[in-house]
Each structure stands twice: as C-alpha cells, then as structure tokens.
Amino acid sequence: MVKITKSIFFPPKDKALARKISITSPAAFRRSIKELKKDGISLKEKRALTLARTRSVIQLKRKNLSMKERKQFKIISQMNIPKVSKK
Numbered sequence: 001m002v003k004i005t006k007s008i009f010f011p012p013k014d015k016a017l018a019r020k021i022s023i024t025s026p027a028a029f030r031r032s033i034k035e036l037k038k039d040g041i042s043l044k045e046k047r048a049l050t051l052a053r054t055r056s057v058i059q060l061k062r063k064n065l066s067m068k069e070r071k072q073f074k075i076i077s078q079m080n081i082p083k084v085s086k087k
Helices: 015-020 026-037 043-059 067-077
Strands: none
Touching: 015 026, 015 043, 026 043, 026 067, 043 067
C-alpha cells in the first residue's frame, strides 16, 4: 500500500487573490501584504498569505537553491502576517 500525501503546491482557487500575492522576493511579499492591508485582511486573504509563507519554508528544504534564493525564502518565512481586520 502506498501512502498518499497531500501537496501544498496546487493551483489557486481564487486567481485574483493569487495575482496579488507573490513570493518571488521579500519586497514583493511585503508589497502583497501592504496591498491587501489597504482594504483590511479577510480570513481568506490571511490563509492565502500563510500558505505563501509556508511554501517559502518548504522551498528552503530544496537542495538546489542558490544562496540568494535561500536568503530570500528565509526572510519571507520569518515575516509576520497581519491579523484579520475585515469580516
């Protein structure tokens, strides 16, 4: 019997929200948080930001990352995500 594990790398359910959130660089992730904070953070947006941060933590486990990429993912994984402010 083969154990089936669920991946966290799946297509986005909300494509508009996915376009707003980026983990290509720490500055892009900060910009994403700032853009979402303008109207207030909903629970859905907080979950998406948490998933993005978790994906950066998982990326750190890859062996073939450059030092620059490793540093960027480490910074992103340590960033704070704002609290839910919109209901």
